[in-house]
Each structure stands twice: as structure tokens, then as C-alpha cells.
Amino acid sequence: MMESSENMDRYYRDKLENYKESPPQDTWDIIADQLGHRRRRKMVIFISRIAAGLTILISLSVLYYYSQKSRYGGLAHQTVTTEGTETGQSDKDEVQSIENQTEPESKKQPVAVISRITSPERSVLPVTASDQTIQRTGQLSLTSDDDLFRGSSAPEDMTSTVIPVSVKISYLMPVACNHVEAGNPEYDRRLIDIDTRKTKQEPEYKYDHLPAFTEAETAEKERQTEWILGGQFAPLYSYRDLKPGNYQDYVKDQINSKEAGILAYAGGINLTVSPNKRLSVQSGIYYSRYGQEKNSLEAAVIFSPGSKNEIAETGWDEFGCAEITQALYIGNSTGKIMAVEEGSLSNNQSPFSYQRTDQAAANQLNPALPVSSVTQYFEYLEVPLNLKYKILDKKFDISLMGGISTNFLIGTDILLNFTDHSSKNTDYTTEGLKQINYSGLMGIGFEYPLFKNLILNVEPKFRYYVNSIDKEKVYNIHPYSIGIFSGISYVF
Amino acid sequence: MTEALDNIIRGCQAGDPRTQRELYILFKDKMFGICLRYAGNYDDAQDIVQDGFVKIFMKIGQFRFEGSFEGWMRRIMVNTALEKYRMQCQIININDYTKEIDTVSPSDLSGEISAKELVQFVQELSPRYRMVFNLYAIEGYSHKEIGNMLDISEGTSKSNLSRARAILQEKVRKYFSQSAKIK
Incomplete structure (x- = not known):
């Protein structure tokens, strides 16, 4: 009986001791959850998406704000500037300088008309604006202001004055505001001289004193909404950042010791919208080839x-x-x-x-020629959205830039490097990479106009992937690149 | 293989997720096989294997490369199963088999019954019988050790083992008799 029981136990032991059966598919996922892998991964993805969304939102908001400002803000901008610079220190010289600057232009092509003043009561140049109105709204309200003619009688045969406000009125502001604020009789008389007496006798001369009525300003305003199409190419130094994860520094050091950055390249076309002379928004499409080198094959x-x-x-x-x-x-x-x-x-x-x-x-995997290293390439199509701000706006421009990019993985490539320093492209692939990624960008831009509409640009840029590109996120890998982008841009 | 396994263990000790997954892939089937024997059903076995692997990864730093790593893992799995048993073992009504059952000679079995079916028979045992049978017949623990593990006396362990054997033999007998009818 005892022997029989022992035999039975042995039989069961032989049969069951090494019994194998696959656990359900989701078992590892649950284990990984409990180990904290996936929670961290989900959190990083969530934060990355939030960050990307916020960046896009802020970029679009800034673009919208400046586009609105370029439509309406020209007047306001000029007005505020005028007030700030001229209040309390206006003098003849400044007014005179304005006259001198604009005289040739105004003679060529008057673009606004100050018609004759007809009513004695309103026989003044009706172009003034209260300070409050200007400051609050940035637009001008036209009212007659008899004070302009203090110390001088209004000519009776003057016709009414109508000034199209749309563009030209802004440069009248220094005259009107200075008069109101300074209350300088001498200035008043000068204004009268400019705006009424000469209007009566020689209407065409009054344009001499209205520098806003020149082509120069029109050209300035058109320049503020320019569109720029360009192309760029850059050699890159490309590598990846191995951020701390659920592994110890020992693992990180070991991996870093066996991998290295490589030289890669990127290029593409871009379109820039410049709502004003300082700020511009740039997008486009770029092809980028990143990568890294694996110097050791010990894990084959x-x-x-x-x-x-x-x-x-x-x-x-x-x-x-x-x-x-x-x-x-x-x-x-x-x-x-x-x-x-x-x-x-x-x-x-x-x-x-x-x-x-x-x-x-x-x-020895390849008996003919040993492999010394493997170069791993990742090819992306990148759609950036960048903001550029000119810190130096001369003939030679310098800009600061920053932005984000959505990057689509379009391929991978593996290059085998043999011990005789030759290389061979293979059909190997890199599996487990995310298809859509996001990266941040910061850089500095230098621009120099080669011709009237043709600009040479050189832009050192640093680009960094904000999300881990590894789908399984075994390691927390963030590629980055440093490159000097250079190209030509055409200004429309 | 040994060197490769050592590398995996070191990777796991360093908290490397990839090697953790490799270790899981290497041993998941064996460990799940153990868990199935100790669990009453498939879902419980999954719970045990999950908890067991988490413990393995948490405690793998304590492994000093002395002795069999697989044996070390097995012990953790068995201990995990024991913990689960203790949690479930509040009031368990164990049927008392007093009737002496004729034993079936192993030669009679002649390998016609699959391991999967034998596991199923073991799963159908009451929890304590199942634990005692596994610990004694498969893992090789003594009744004294089993008594300490399950907080029962040595005699109870022996008794439970005897009854577990009897139940299993009965199940095997029925299995063969049904097979014979089918033939």
C-alpha cells in the first residue's frame, strides 16, 4: 500500500512537476502595471499631449492676436508712440523734420484730400483727437477744435476739411496731441499756418505737412504682413537622451557605453507669415534622418x-x-x-x-566579414509650428525662435558597419517605434538680404523629442539633434 | 544559457524592464503550470502567477546566484499560492472520506491520461487536500514542514494526503471507466 502510494506520488510528480501552460495574454500587462511601468508610461503620454496641445493653442492665439493687431493696431501703435515721445517736449524742430521728410513724396502723389473749410464756425482743421480717446481705443475721433486757431482768425472762404482716416490720419496725431497737451500758443500759430492759411491760399502745400500721406507709410504697412517661402538643409548631430526610468543607473550607463550619436541630416521647405516686423510664425514640412550607432552586438x-x-x-x-x-x-x-x-x-x-x-x-554571424557596429536610422516627416522674434531688425537680422513639431515616422534603416570600415545597407528594420511623435525646438536665426526679396538665412537649432519614441517604452528614449539649418527665403 | 540567464537576472536586479519581460517570457509557462496545480481554477492561477512574478521582481535583488534560480522562483510561487490559500481558508468544509478506496497502480495508467487532465483533477480537490498533495507529492516537503506551512498538525497533513490520494485515484478510475465505455 505504502509502495503503491509512493509510486502514485512519483507518477504525479513526473507528470506535473514540469507541467507548462501559457498564462492569459494580459498577464504581463497586469504585472507591468503593478511594477509601475505602464502607469508611468500613460502619465508621460498624457502630459506630453497636454503640453503639445497647450503649445499649439498658445501659438495660434499669438498669431491671431498679432494678425488682429496688424489690421487695426497700426493707428494705435503710432499714436502711443507719438504720445510717449512727444508729450512735453515737442518743438518746432520735430515738426519741421517731419515736413522735410515727407515733402518730396507728397508732391508726387497726394493720397488724401483736405478739402476747403466752408463754415466759419468750423473753419479750422478738424483733425484732433482727445488723449483719452486715443489711449482707450487706439482710433481717432475727428472733431473740430477751435483752439487750434487761437490767436488767429479763421478764413471765411475755407471749405470743410475731410480726411480719410483709414491709413493716413495717424501721422496727424503728433500735431493734434501736442497742441492739446502743450497748449503752446506758438505751436498753435504754427499749426494754423500749416493747416489753414496755406490751405486757403495754396491747398496743395498742406500735403507737405502731412507726412502720413506718403507712400513710405503704405509700404511700411504692407511689409508688416509679408509671406516668406523658403527651403533649408542642415547637417545634424543626432543622438538620444536616455532619461531615468524604472531601471537603475547601472543599466543606463551600460547602454550609454555601447551606443553613440551619429551625423545625420534634415531638410525641407517652410512658409513664414510675418504679421509685423518683429514677430513671425513659421510652418512647413521637413524630412529628418536621425539615428544612433550600436557599437556592440553582444545581445544578438x-x-x-x-x-x-x-x-x-x-x-x-x-x-x-x-x-x-x-x-x-x-x-x-x-x-x-x-x-x-x-x-x-x-x-x-x-x-x-x-x-x-x-x-x-x-x-561570427557573418563568417565572411565580421560586423563591428550597426547604425540605426529613423526617418521622420516633421510639421513644425515655430515662433520667431527679431531681436535685431537691421539689414542683418537676428531672431530667437521656439516651437513644436509633429513628427511622423516614415521609415527606419539599418546600416551594418564591418570591421574593414565598409558598410552595407540592409533590409533590417527597427520595430516597436511610435508612428507619431512630438518635439520641441529652440534656436537662433540670422538673416541677410541677398537681393530685394531674397534672404539668406542660417539657423542653429536644437530639437528634442518630448515623448519617448519607443512604443513599448522599455527605455525612456528621447532623440535630439543639433544642426545648423541654412537656406534661402523668398519674400512675397 | 546559464550565462544568458545570469545576464537577465542582473538586468532584473537593476530594474531593467526589458529583461524583466524576458525573464517573464522564459518562465511564464512553467510558473503558470505550478500555479494551476495550487489554484482551484484558471482565474485563481492567474492571480497567483501575477502576484508571484511581482514578488520575484521585487525580491530578485536578494538572489545571490547560489543554487537554482528556477528553484528560487518556484518557492516564491508556492509561497504566493500558500498566502492565497490562507486568505481563502476561513471556513472550508472538507468532506471526510472514510471509505477505503482501492488504489490504482501507476502501470494501469500507462500514460494515457494527460498532464492537463491530471492538473484538472488536482484542482478539483478541496483546497487543503490540494495544498498538502502538491507540497508533499510534487514539491517533496515533509509532513512536518507542511504542518508548519498550513498551520495544521503533522497527523492532519498525513490524513489529508491520504484522502487526497484516494480522491485522485477515484477520479482516475472514473476517467478510465468512462474511456472504456466510449471505446
Whole structure:
């Protein structure tokens, strides 16, 4: 009986001791949740999206604000400037200088008409504006102001004065405001001289004293809403930032010691809208090729392939597969490099086993020529939205810029570098990368006009991916690049 | 393989998520097989394997590369199953089999019954019988150790084992008799 029981126990032990069965698919996800992997990942994604959304919103708001300002703000801008500079210190010289500047233009093409004043009661130049009105609304209200003619009698045969306000009135402001604020009789007399007596005798001369009525200002206003189309190209230094994650510094150091940045490039076209002379908004489409180099192949693995999906997912095979295909997985920080039937695998390796190899063994994967390193490229189409602000607005312009970009992964590329310093493009792919990513940008721009509408620009830029590009987010990888973008822009 | 496993363990000790996942992939089936034997059903087994792996990753820093790593993992899984058993073991009505059941010789089984079916039979045991049978027959613990683990006397452990065997034999007998009818 006892022996029989022991035999029975042995039978069960033999049968059940190594019994295997796959747990449900979601088991790892739950474990990862409990270990905190996925919570952090979801939180980072959430914060990234919020940040990207806010940046876009702020950018659009600024664009809208300045576009509105360019439509209505010209007058306000001029008015405020005038008040600030002239209040309390106006004198003849300034007025005179305005006259001198505008005289030639006004003679060529008068663009506004001050008609004759007809009513004795309103026989003054009716162009003044109260300070409050100007400050509150930034627009002018036209009223007659008899004070303008203090000390002088109004001519009886003057016709009414009508000034189209739309554009030209702003430069009248210094005259009117100075009169109101300073109350200087001498100034008043001068205004009368300018605006009434000469109007009566020689109406055409009054344009001499209205510098707003010149082409110069019109040209200035048109320049403020210019559109600029350009193209750029840049050599880049590209690498990635391995941020702290759920792993110790030991892992981070180990990975960093085996990977390195590479030289890459980017280029594209951009369209810039400049609502005023300082601020501009830029968008466009760029092709960027980032990457990194894997200097060590110690994590190469030979897989049995029938479990290809499992390989792609985990990097480990499940054994016992019927299909004979081999795959090479080169462990690295970003995505997963998959190589299938590239002839880089030795036929001596059994397809039904896996093994991690050291560097020497990995090199033997290709008996003909050992691989010394692998260069990994990521190709993105990037749609940036940048703000530029000119800090120096001369012939040679300097701008500060910042913005965000939505980046679409369009491909990956793997280059094998052999020990004889030759390289070979492969059909290898990097799996497990996110298709849509977001990056931030900051830089400084230098512009120099080659011709009237053609501008040479050079823009050192630093670009940084704000989200981890690894779909599984095994490591917290953020590519970045430093490049000097240069190109030509055409101003419409 | 040993070197590769050591690298994985070191990666897990460093908290590397990728190697944690690799370790899970390597051992998930074996560990789930253990959990199925100790659990009353599939869902409970999943709970145990989840909790067990979390414990493994939390405690893997304590592993000193002395002895079998797989054995170390198994112990954690079994302990996790025991914890779950203790939580569920508030009032368990264990049917008392007094009737002596004829034993079935292992040679009679002749391997026709699959391991999956045997696991199912074990799962159908009452919780304590199941625990005692697993710990004694499969894991090789003594009745004294089992008594300490389950907070029962040595004699109770022996008794439970005996009854568990009897129940399993009965189940096997029924299985074969039904198979014979079908044939």
C-alpha cells in the first residue's frame, strides 16, 4: 500500500512537476502595471499631449492676436508712440523734420484730400483727437477744435476739411496731441499756418505737412504682413537622451557605453507669415534622418522563427517551431532591430535554439566579414509650428525662435558597419517605434538680404523629442539633434 | 544559457524592464503550470502567477546566484499560492472520506491520461487536500514542514494526503471507466 502510494506520488510528480501552460495574454500587462511601468508610461503620454496641445493653442492665439493687431493696431501703435515721445517736449524742430521728410513724396502723389473749410464756425482743421480717446481705443475721433486757431482768425472762404482716416490720419496725431497737451500758443500759430492759411491760399502745400500721406507709410504697412517661402538643409548631430526610468543607473550607463550619436541630416521647405516686423510664425514640412550607432552586438540572438510574432514582441522564441527561418535581434535601447534572412547568420546555428552571444560570437554571424557596429536610422516627416522674434531688425537680422513639431515616422534603416570600415545597407528594420511623435525646438536665426526679396538665412537649432519614441517604452528614449539649418527665403 | 540567464537576472536586479519581460517570457509557462496545480481554477492561477512574478521582481535583488534560480522562483510561487490559500481558508468544509478506496497502480495508467487532465483533477480537490498533495507529492516537503506551512498538525497533513490520494485515484478510475465505455 505504502509502495503503491509512493509510486502514485512519483507518477504525479513526473507528470506535473514540469507541467507548462501559457498564462492569459494580459498577464504581463497586469504585472507591468503593478511594477509601475505602464502607469508611468500613460502619465508621460498624457502630459506630453497636454503640453503639445497647450503649445499649439498658445501659438495660434499669438498669431491671431498679432494678425488682429496688424489690421487695426497700426493707428494705435503710432499714436502711443507719438504720445510717449512727444508729450512735453515737442518743438518746432520735430515738426519741421517731419515736413522735410515727407515733402518730396507728397508732391508726387497726394493720397488724401483736405478739402476747403466752408463754415466759419468750423473753419479750422478738424483733425484732433482727445488723449483719452486715443489711449482707450487706439482710433481717432475727428472733431473740430477751435483752439487750434487761437490767436488767429479763421478764413471765411475755407471749405470743410475731410480726411480719410483709414491709413493716413495717424501721422496727424503728433500735431493734434501736442497742441492739446502743450497748449503752446506758438505751436498753435504754427499749426494754423500749416493747416489753414496755406490751405486757403495754396491747398496743395498742406500735403507737405502731412507726412502720413506718403507712400513710405503704405509700404511700411504692407511689409508688416509679408509671406516668406523658403527651403533649408542642415547637417545634424543626432543622438538620444536616455532619461531615468524604472531601471537603475547601472543599466543606463551600460547602454550609454555601447551606443553613440551619429551625423545625420534634415531638410525641407517652410512658409513664414510675418504679421509685423518683429514677430513671425513659421510652418512647413521637413524630412529628418536621425539615428544612433550600436557599437556592440553582444545581445544578438538566434531565433527559431515560427514564433516570429513572439520574437517581435519579446525577443525570445518559444521553441519547437516548424518553419525554418532565422532572425537576428540586436539588443539596443531604441526599438528593436530585426534582421531576417540577410545572410548574416551562420548556417551552423541551429534554427531551433536561441542563444545570446558575446561580441566575438556575434561577429561570427557573418563568417565572411565580421560586423563591428550597426547604425540605426529613423526617418521622420516633421510639421513644425515655430515662433520667431527679431531681436535685431537691421539689414542683418537676428531672431530667437521656439516651437513644436509633429513628427511622423516614415521609415527606419539599418546600416551594418564591418570591421574593414565598409558598410552595407540592409533590409533590417527597427520595430516597436511610435508612428507619431512630438518635439520641441529652440534656436537662433540670422538673416541677410541677398537681393530685394531674397534672404539668406542660417539657423542653429536644437530639437528634442518630448515623448519617448519607443512604443513599448522599455527605455525612456528621447532623440535630439543639433544642426545648423541654412537656406534661402523668398519674400512675397 | 546559464550565462544568458545570469545576464537577465542582473538586468532584473537593476530594474531593467526589458529583461524583466524576458525573464517573464522564459518562465511564464512553467510558473503558470505550478500555479494551476495550487489554484482551484484558471482565474485563481492567474492571480497567483501575477502576484508571484511581482514578488520575484521585487525580491530578485536578494538572489545571490547560489543554487537554482528556477528553484528560487518556484518557492516564491508556492509561497504566493500558500498566502492565497490562507486568505481563502476561513471556513472550508472538507468532506471526510472514510471509505477505503482501492488504489490504482501507476502501470494501469500507462500514460494515457494527460498532464492537463491530471492538473484538472488536482484542482478539483478541496483546497487543503490540494495544498498538502502538491507540497508533499510534487514539491517533496515533509509532513512536518507542511504542518508548519498550513498551520495544521503533522497527523492532519498525513490524513489529508491520504484522502487526497484516494480522491485522485477515484477520479482516475472514473476517467478510465468512462474511456472504456466510449471505446
